[in-house]
Amino acid sequence: MSEPRFNITVKDMGGWVRTYLLSGEPTGELAQYLSRTLAAWMRKNPQLRVRFIVPISSNGDTAELHAW
Numbered sequence: 001m002s003e004p005r006f007n008i009t010v011k012d013m014g015g016w017v018r019t020y021l022l023s024g025e026p027t028g029e030l031a032q033y034l035s036r037t038l039a040a041w042m043r044k045n046p047q048l049r050v051r052f053i054v055p056i057s058s059n060g061d062t063a064e065l066h067a068w
Contacts, residue, residue: 005024006021006022006023006024006025006026006033007021007022007023007024008020008021008022008033008034008037009022009037010037010038010041015068016066016067016068017038017041017050017066017067017068018064018065018066019034019037019038019041019064019065019066019067020034020063020064020065021034021063021064029061029062030061030062030063031055031061031062031065034062034064034065035065038053038065038067050067050068051068052067052068053065053066053067054066054067
C-alpha cells in the first residue's frame with residue numbers, strides 16, 4: 001500500500017513568510033498541513049514575532065499562508 005506524498009515549504013521573503021505546497025497532492029485539508037508547517041517554523045525561530053497571518057485562497061480552498 002502506498003501513501004500519497006507531498007511537500008510543504010516555508011520561504012522567508014525578507015520581512016514576511018510564505019507557506020505553500022511545493023509538490024504533490026495532499027489528502028484532506030491542505031490548510032491544516034500549512035498551519036502545522038508554519039507553527040513548526042515559528043518554534044524554530046523564537047526571536048521572530050508573527051503579527052498577522054493571511055490565508056490565500058484558490059477556488060474556495062486555502063492554498064497558502066502568508067505571515068508578517
